[in-house]
Amino acid sequence: MSYQINDYMKDKLSIFMCGFRQNMSAQNCLLFMIEKLRKCLDHGGKAGVILTDLSKAFDCLVHDLLIAKLHAYGFDYQSLKLIYSYLSDRQQRVRINSSFSSWRDILYGVPQGSILGPPLFNINSNDLFFFLLLEIVNYADDNSPFACGESIPSVISQLENESVTLLNWIRNNGVKANPDKFYLILSEYSQQYSLQVDKFQIQNSNSRKLLGITINNKFNFDEHVSILCSKASQKLHALSRVSYLMTLKQRQITMKSFILSQFGYCPLVWMFHSRKMNNRINSIHERALRIVYKDSKSSFSELLTKDEEFTIHHRNIQTLGIELYKVVYGLSPKIMNTVFTLKSHLIPWKTTFVGRNVKTVNYGTETLAHLGPKIWSMIPEEMKKFSLSKFTKKIRKWKPDKCPCRICKLYVEGVGFVITRS
Secondary structure (H helix, E strand, C coil): CHHHHHHHHCCCCCCCECCCCCCCCHHHHHHHHHHHHHHHHHCCCEEEEEECCEECHHHHCEHHHHHHHHHHCCCCHHHHHHHHHHHCCCEECCEECCEECCCEECCECCCCCCCCHHHHHHHHHCCHHHHCCCEEEEECCEEEEEEEECCHHHHHHHHHHHHHHHHHHHHHCCCEECHHHCEEEECCCCCCCEEEECCEEEEECCEEEECCEEEECCCCCHHHHHHHHHHHHHHHHHHHHHHHHCCHHHHHHHHHHHHHHHHCCCHHHHCCCCHHHHHHHHHHHHHHHHHHHCCCCCCHHHHHHHHCCCCHHHHHHHHHHHHHHHHHCCCCCHHHHHCCCEEECCCHHHCEECCCCCCCHHHHHCCHHHHHHHHHHHCCHHHHCCCHHHHHHHHCCCCCCCCCCCCCCEEECCCEEECCCC
16 A cells, blocks of 8 residues: 555655655755755845744644545545545553553544555645745654745745744644744844744744754854764764774774764765864764774874775765766656756766856855766766666765865965865
């Protein structure tokens, strides 16, 4: 049933719905938002996003309403009966210590832990996109509308209007929102800015976490990377205390599993950070390698060679290359076509991307839309002809020569940042 439903609905679900879908992740919807907002700020505009909060959305799904929506999408009568039977006649009870409540019928929600729960939840939520005027970050029950405008009041006005639409949809679909837990992030931080939502005054925040990524009002990620470094340092300290009890292989596995893995979630979202944060990441990486290999004399580059590995930043560049390959060959979610625009697509390995005219560094050159086409042009053409699995293996051993990103540039006093060979 799950395979059939997903196959039937794959072209009917919004391309902006990223949760519980094959080859889609939180990184896709976050990149969609960040790239849009940075483009706006690069051209002198203002931007804002409102983070919403829902209560037990999966447990509030109305069965009759879901069946009506499935019928609207073209499910036949026998299919509707089967799905309704699957949802109906379920019971639950509560246990406190050794005492049990009486059994009660489950009238709402999808079965917890079921394989059909996520696709049915997506179908129930899909019509939300028909009502909204603004673009939105959507992942499961996380819905965060964002807006761009010429002024902060204009942005606030757009978000207020969209919040009314969103709350009306939530109420009409049996879900409960918590406006007192909504958060507002504007590109200009000031406590005088606020947003009125359903009798609640949502104050402007300096930073908040969205889908596991800390978003601040500058839409840069130094704060998020700092948090990652702190977590990695704690793990590194623990490794240093017990490393003498472990074999080399055990130390290697522990380093990759508990320390370097801290930098593996949504790397393309936060990869544009300051050189200061990059130096901090490299410092943690170097200390980890010294503990693993019990080597206090070799340089960082020598330790990386010994480990047959690259810096975290170069790993991110490689990940970007893989994402570009998927876009070129039509293997990536359609939402990624809003981030990378193809210029020509007759022969995949000769494909080029549309570059973006930029005006600033922080919001222009420090974007995937600007860096991506440059990185793709640097990847050897022979590699681009490989299958995805072979391309992934090859690019994980590839390092760009004269990488154009700011972190890879060398600062020369009196001259500025210059591109050097990697």
